[in-house]
Amino acid sequence: MRRRFRRDGGPGNTAIAAVTALALCAGMWLLHDGTGTHAPPQPSAAQAHSGSGRHDTGGSAAPALPPSPPDRVRIPAIDVDAPLTGLGLTGTGSLDVPPAGRKNLAGWYEAGTTPGETGTAIVAGHVDNADGPAVFYSLGALDKGSTIEVDRRDGTVAVFAVDAVEVYDARDFPDAKVYGAAGRPELRVITCGGGYSRTTGYRGNVVVYAHLTGSR
Template structure:
């Protein structure tokens, strides 16, 4: 599995390093088609942060929820409905990833805030494995204003609205922006992206930015 690590500088998630969540075996599934028909979708420039108003069409932030571990993530616009497993850190200080052979499994960073709490919660998952598309294969097709729901162990669900979807080359990954502290409940969803190299694998990451707008 290819992983590239960079130290994040946020007070809350200072121990997280940026992670590239890639397929095993150098993406053999993707390499089967030299024309690139199997490449996952990438976000357009229209879905990036505007620098003016990234609050998803005026959707106000909802009050923070008390801590509760998450059990499932659903993103209806791209057909995601996946269980969540806790993620820790690797020996190198990077965020670990879910087992690649469980392609519909995503993970959340257990040492950070839980989704819905004030701060920046982190969810990560594979874009593909050697068999084909995995849980976040279509993450790059997500659009501003889409909904992300996270089922919590307390029986409720945290509802987030997407503010932006960006793709970054590994060498330009904005650690502080992705992992930095937040004064409201926010969520980042991360997978591989940014094109594919036969020698090094995926070149970067797709990152979804969202904030809490409701509960149920």
């Protein structure tokens, strides 16, 4: 039986990992450019989790918010200010992706945890398209402690702090670490990374780990 998403962000989240690594990562701009010299920034080792725990950067989480769909994501440190569209599952049970032609559009898994409630919320977006850099082109340049804000449909803004930024080869994507259940409100922001090949596109994914620190 295929494992699918559950509202609590549990084991069903692992169903999307491989497709996220593939569907977001064609690298059409670099392929068209032909040089690969404009590859997006990748996180340094200093931005990864520094210990064995998932939450090793310190700081307590704010109280969870009630469920509410998100409408917009902002990451001031890398000039992201983008609308969010709901993402469902494809016919094969994998996570769909935002339309490639809308480069400033990100998506969230709308059958999963909403950003701000207890659990692991998932946001994904393209790093580039055929015309150039897309919404999460600079995601790999984020530092620990950076702020991510999510406008929610109930009028609140969920404020997250970045705990770590890591890059994974598609063959070694840590499903449970990225998509596993969380006992506090957490957010994952995912795009392509891990080097680039003209034959296969991007080799993996950049993943930002963040937790809720407040709301307004």
